[in-house]
Amino acid sequence: MTVMQRTQPNTFALSEAELATFRAQGWFGPFKVYDEDEIRSLWRRERLSLLDRSQAAYGEEAAQSGNTNIANYDRHLDSSFLADHTCRPEIVDRVSSALGPDILCWRTEFFPKYPGDEGTDWHQADTFANASGKPQIVWPGEHREFGGTLTVWTAFTPADQETACMQFIPGTHQEMFYDESKQMSYDPERINATEKKGVKRGFFGYDYRELQTNPDWEPDESEAVPMVVRPGEAIMFWSTLMHASFPHLGKSDEMRMAFASRYVPTCVRLYPDTDRIEEYGGSVPLDRYGAVLVCGSDEFGHNRMVTETSRGHRFPSR
Amino acid sequence: MTDLKAPESPGTATGRATDTDTEQVLLRIAGEVLRRDDVDPHADLFDLGTTSLDLIRLLVRTKQEFGVALTGAELGDRATVEQLAACVDGARRNGLGGQTR
Numbered sequence: 271m272t273v274m275q276r277t278q279p280n281t282f283a284l285s286e287a288e289l290a291t292f293r294a295q296g297w298f299g300p301f302k303v304y305d306e307d308e309i310r311s312l313w314r315r316e317r318l319s320l321l322d323r324s325q326a327a328y329g330e331e332a333a334q335s336g337n338t339n340i341a342n343y344d345r346h347l348d349s350s351f352l353a354d355h356t357c358r359p360e361i362v363d364r365v366s367s368a369l370g371p372d373i374l375c376w377r378t379e380f381f382p383k384y385p386g387d388e389g390t391d392w393h394q395a396d397t398f399a400n401a402s403g404k405p406q407i408v409w410p411g412e413h414r415e416f417g418g419t420l421t422v423w424t425a426f427t428p429a430d431q432e433t434a435c436m437q438f439i440p441g442t443h444q445e446m447f448y449d450e451s452k453q454m455s456y457d458p459e460r461i462n463a464t465e466k467k468g469v470k471r472g473f474f475g476y477d478y479r480e481l482q483t484n485p486d487w488e489p490d491e492s493e494a495v496p497m498v499v500r501p502g503e504a505i506m507f508w509s510t511l512m513h514a515s516f517p518h519l520g521k522s523d524e525m526r527m528a529f530a531s532r533y534v535p536t537c538v539r540l541y542p543d544t545d546r547i548e549e550y551g552g553s554v555p556l557d558r559y560g561a562v563l564v565c566g567s568d569e570f571g572h573n574r575m576v577t578e579t580s581r582g583h584r585f586p587s588r
Numbered sequence: 589m590t591d592l593k594a595p596e597s598p599g600t601a602t603g604r605a606t607d608t609d610t611e612q613v614l615l616r617i618a619g620e621v622l623r624r625d626d627v628d629p630h631a632d633l634f635d636l637g638t639t640s641l642d643l644i645r646l647l648v649r650t651k652q653e654f655g656v657a658l659t660g661a662e663l664g665d666r667a668t669v670e671q672l673a674a675c676v677d678g679a680r681r682n683g684l685g686g687q688t689r
Contacts, residue, residue, distance in 0.1 A: 314665040317634065321644055321660030385637055523637050 282360050283367035292368060296443035297497075297507035303360045303424055304502035313426040313501075313527070316351045323348075325580040328547075328554040339474050340552040342380035344559065346531070347576065350583040352378060353562075356531045357586045361422050362564045364506055365533045366588075369420055372566030374573070376407065376419070376540050377532040383434035385520035388462045388470040391478035392489045394442070395419075395509040399450040400481060401549035408539045418443070418510035419532045425499040426527040434518040434526045436497040436505070439489060442512035447489070448481040455480065456551055467491070470517045474550055536568040563587055610654070611673040617649045618669050629670040643667070650676060656684060 284298060292298040304312070323329065325348040328340055346352035355361075356375045366373050381390075396417040397405035409417055429435035454476040464472055466479075467488075479485075489512055496516070497505055507513065509532070518526055534540075541547075545556050560576030565588035568575065578584045611629055618627045621642055627633075633643065643660060650672065651657045656679040663671050 311665065314667075317640070318643075318660040318663045318665070318667055321640060321647065324659070382639075384639060523635055525634070525637065525639075 280363045280366065282363035284364055289368065292506070295438075295440040296511035297438055297505055298364065298368075299505035299507075300497065300499045300503040301360065301364070301506075302502060303355075303358055303504045306501045309426055309502040312351060316349065317527075319351075320345060320349060327558040327580070339379070339550040340547060340554050342382070343547070344378055345380065346375070346378045346562070346579070347558070347560070348580045350579060350581065352529070353579050353583055353585050355424070355529065356562060357564050357588065359588060361424075361504065361506075361531065362533075362588050365420050365422065366565050368506070369533065370535050370566075372536040372563075372568065373533050374536055374538075374561045374563050374568070374575070375531055375533050376538075376561045376573075377530075379530045379532075381423075381515075381528040381530060383515070383518040383526040385518050385523060385525065386462065387434065387518045388464070388472045389434060389517040390515040391466070391471050391473040391476075392439075392491075392512055392514040393473065393478040393481075394446055394448050394512055395450070396446055397450055398509075400448070400478070401454060401456075401476060402547065403451075403453060404541075404544050404548075405450075406541055406547075407534055408542050409534075410537050410539075417446075418508050419534050420506060421509050421530050421532050422504050422506045423528050423530045424504040425501055426529060427501055427524060428499070429526050429528065430498045431496050431516050432519045432521055433524070434515050435499060437491075437494045437514045437516065438497060438507065439491075439493050439512035440495060443508040443510045446510060447483060447487060447512070448478070449483045450481060452481045454478065456549075458551060471514070476550075533564065536563070536566070536570050536572070538572075540573045610677050611669060613653060614650065614669050614673050614676070617653060618646055621646045621649060627669060629673070630668055633667045633669070638667075646672075654680065656680065 284292060288298060327344045327347040346356045356378060362373065393400070398407055399405040407419055423436065456475050458475045460472055460477065461475055462470065462472070464470065464477070499505065540561055541556060547554050547556065558580065560574045562585050563575055564585070615627055615629060618633070619625050622636065622638055627636065647658050647660060654676050656676050658675055662675045
């Protein structure tokens with residue numbers, strides 16, 4: 271069990287008014303994490319460093335196929351830059367003001383959209399059993415009504431309606447329209463091949479509509495809000511909020527890169543009853559995985575934790 | 589892939605420290621990997637729409653051709669064929685490369 275005391279003030283905590291808006295609509299932001307010039311410079315270097323997967327938590331078995339999302343998972347466990355990013359006060363203080371004092375980061379993911387790539391399907395995630403069939407996060411019984419994770423989606427490049435920015439439907443985070451206990455079928459041939467209501471969309475080889483509790487239901491896209499962001503800006507949102515992304519229309523050659531970090535309180539159990547991740551066409555063991563306590567203390571000891579990256583860089587927890 | 593430690597990137601703001609033969613070979617390889625015949629040695633490969641997987645393939649082909657294993661980090665912040673050629677030449681001058689094919 272790791273016990274850490276908060277050593278720094280909660281500088282970037284949401285105000286009461288901001289919290290009220292966040293609770294009503296399901297997201298907060300965009301907010302600045304980096305200056306634009308700063309992140310452009312950092313990303314230009316980091317994107318080359320990341321080609322070295324020798325210390326990555328999920329090795330060659332994850333990187334074999336370009337269709338395997340798992341290759342994009344948890345690079346904060348080997349990259350110093352990404353490790354520091356997950357612990358940025360601009361992020362952690364905001365997450366903590368919404369979720370409480372004891373927070374861990376359980377997953378990070380890159381979300382690249384190359385010119386011509388499809389948009390991401392409308393979806394919600396509660397336990398993240400959607401693709402693998404096995405819950406990846408489980409809230410304790412007394413908090414079961416919460417569910418989901420707080421995701422902080424940071425833009426490393428610009429994102430607008432032509433370059434695959436996200437879309438949200440406000441206020442939808444309190445009700446699930448999808449049943450993650452249903453099965454989705456995986457077919458990488460679907461990628462970039464399907465239009466839904468006139469928009470090229472998919473879910474990384476899956477069709478998220480297969481999880482709808484009502485197969486005949488359609489999300490009300492007239493309520494959707496585009497989340498245009500500049501490099502260095504981030505958005506914090508509940509994974510249970512209805513969200514999607516526009517396609518990358520390919521009018522520019524610059525790909526869109528976003529990096530998502532996912533946070534839950536320490537009471538949440540991670541990957542219960544499994545020692546592998548099997549989804550999106552890939553399968554990797556969790557033997558090099560650990561969650562990161564980004565602030566507060568862990569009184570539960572449910573989960574395997576790490577305090578430094580595989581390269582010995584200490585996570586700068588708050 | 590990372591069985592050799594490459595030297596510091598020798599890229600400079602003025603003048604060129606590359607063997608043009610290396611650059612020409614790498615331009616050919618880059619064209620094959622990226623499936624285009626207009627790769628500019630000074631162009632940022634990511635700006636040309638290159639994916640991370642493509643870059644890894646380029647580094648693998650570089651190792652096959654020159655016997656120099658690079659991780660990508662040696663390129664610093666310049667993902668160009670010119671920079672790659674400079675890294676290859678630097679490694680070979682330091683005795684870290686094998687025979688060319």
